[in-house]
Amino acid sequence: xxxxxxxxxxxxxxxxxxxxxxxxxxxxxxxxxxxxxxxxxxxxxxxxxxxxxxxxxxxxxxxxxxxxxxxxxxxxxxxxxxxxxxxxxxxxxxxxxxxxxxxxxxxxxxxxxxxxxxxxxxxxxxxxxxxxxxxxxxxxxxxxxxxxxxxxxxxxxxxxxxxxxxxxxxxxxxxxxxxxxxxxxxxxxxxxxxxxxxxxxxxxxxxxxxxxxxxxxxxxxxxxxxxxxxxxxxxxxxxxxxxxxxxxxx
Amino acid sequence: xxxxxxxxxxxxxxxxxxxxxxxxxxxxxxxxxxxxxxxxxxxxxxxxxxxxxxxxxxxxxxxxxxxxxxxxxxxxxxxxxxxxxxxxxxxxxxxxxxxxxxxxxxxxxxxxxxxxxxxxxxxxxxxxxxxxxxxxxxxxxxxxxxxxxxxxxxxxxxxxxxxxxxxxxxxxxxxxxxxxxxxxx
Numbered sequence: 434x435x436x437x438x439x440x441x442x443x444x445x446x447x448x449x450x451x452x453x454x455x456x457x458x459x460x461x462x463x464x465x466x467x468x469x470x471x472x473x474x475x476x477x478x479x480x481x482x483x484x485x486x487x488x489x490x491x492x493x494x495x496x497x498x499x500x501x502x503x504x505x506x507x508x509x510x511x512x513x514x515x516x517x518x519x520x521x522x523x524x525x526x527x528x529x530x531x532x533x534x535x536x537x538x539x540x541x542x543x544x545x546x547x548x549x550x551x552x553x554x555x556x557x558x559x560x561x562x563x564x565x566x567x568x569x570x571x572x573x574x575x576x577x578x579x580x581x582x583x584x585x586x587x588x589x590x591x592x593x594x595x596x597x598x599x600x601x602x603x604x605x606x607x608x609x610x611x612x613x614x615x616x617x618x619x620x621x622x623x624x625x626x627x628x629x630x631x632x633x634x635x636x637x638x639x640x641x642x643x644x645x646x647x648x649x650x651x652x653x654x655x656x657x658x659x660x661x662x663x664x665x666x667x668x669x670x671x672x673x674x675x676x677x678x679x680x681x682x683x
Numbered sequence: 684x685x686x687x688x689x690x691x692x693x694x695x696x697x698x699x700x701x702x703x704x705x706x707x708x709x710x711x712x713x714x715x716x717x718x719x720x721x722x723x724x725x726x727x728x729x730x731x732x733x734x735x736x737x738x739x740x741x742x743x744x745x746x747x748x749x750x751x752x753x754x755x756x757x758x759x760x761x762x763x764x765x766x767x768x769x770x771x772x773x774x775x776x777x778x779x780x781x782x783x784x785x786x787x788x789x790x791x792x793x794x795x796x797x798x799x800x801x802x803x804x805x806x807x808x809x810x811x812x813x814x815x816x817x818x819x820x821x822x823x824x825x826x827x828x829x830x831x832x833x834x835x836x837x838x839x840x841x842x843x844x845x846x847x848x849x850x851x852x853x854x855x856x857x858x859x860x861x862x863x864x865x866x867x868x
Contacts, residue, residue, distance in 0.1 A: 449821075473785075481787075481788045485849075489799055490713070492796035502733045556764070
């Protein structure tokens with residue numbers, strides 16, 4: 434065993450876990466015992482590993498995170514039929530009743546539009562990448578159609594004047610979403626998100642609604658079967674600028 | 684995957700959820716931070732992971748595997764958010780970087796956790812997750828392979844390469860700090 438080979442093997446050895454070394458590691462450890470240079474490297478490596486491990490493990494999570502997660506849970510509760518077997522067993526006696534009720538019950542209430550909008554803005558703010566990079570809208574539509582995402586979106590006139598950069602087919606709680614990206618011309622991007630309006634219980638009205646979400650300004654509206662969110666950096670006359678005809682009701 | 688806590692009885696109860704959050708939100712956040720490098724994104728990713736648990740966690744029959752499930756889900760969400768198209772090549776251990784520099788432990792001791800996360804963030808993306816799991820949770824190689832859904836050999840090669848890169852960055856930044864004490868963010 435050469436010294437570089439021994440180093441590669443020892444690099445993965447974590448004696449602080451009490452793991453018994455395998456034959457290869459034992460051989461490398463024995464070599465470190467005989468070879469002063471390797472021995473020094475190993476001692477140094479161990480001390481360095483322990484320090485790195487301790488520093489990373491002491492990083493605190495933001496205080497508000499736990500509360501946010503727990504608050505989120507209060508909004509999202511699994512439906513009763515999603516509960517584990519104990520519940521299902523208890524419910525077994527009511528199978529007939531459930532069968533009848535299933536016919537009568539309305540479908541489960543869809544999700545809130547604000548959640549969708551907020552999630553999409555977070556997607557835009559996070560580092561993302563486009564599934565398709567092109568300035569040809571027809572190609573973007575073909576791509577969306579192939580992925581099951583909305584492809585028949587109506588493009589506001591203001592966006593048609595911008596240069597298209599591409600798009601991505603996303604999912605929001607199992608609903609397909611088309612994300613179409615435009616270059617505003619000053620290295621800032623605009624994002625158009627399109628989803629079936631029935632995926633939310635409170636789709637926006639036809640008249641565009643402006644809302645600042647996180648660091649972006651959003652304009653939301655519905656047209657036909659689709660709900661739209663246009664998101665971009667804050668700027669004067671944002672809706673008027675991009676939702677000019679055919680959405681001329683602003 | 685080793686069990687941490689037991690999730691029995693009415694598995695999806697509020698108490699179970701709170702226990703699960705209490706036990707894992709900190710380590711999951713640190714894992715997310717090592718992947719995303721920013722606090723906001725790490726919080727988003729952690730919160731989204733528990734959101735997925737709230738809606739799909741009931742499908743996990745073996746509740747003792749909740750921890751691994753959470754890590755796998757977080758990692759999948761991270762990959763999805765990055766929408767990577769490049770499949771990273773499978774690297775064998777003997778192909779891993781040969782140059783593993785010596786780092787003075789004092790250099791590490793002078794840094795804080797955020798600075799180390801910043802350095803880890805500069806390690807190649809495919810090596811970052813296994814290295815983070817290697818340090819943060821003392822996760823076994825088997826469990827890392829399960830969480831990241833890659834073969835054991837790949838886990839080891841990625842950790843070896845990731846550790847070598849991290850050490851190279853530490854050496855490089857130590858040299859920078861000698862010239863400019865503000866060099867490490």
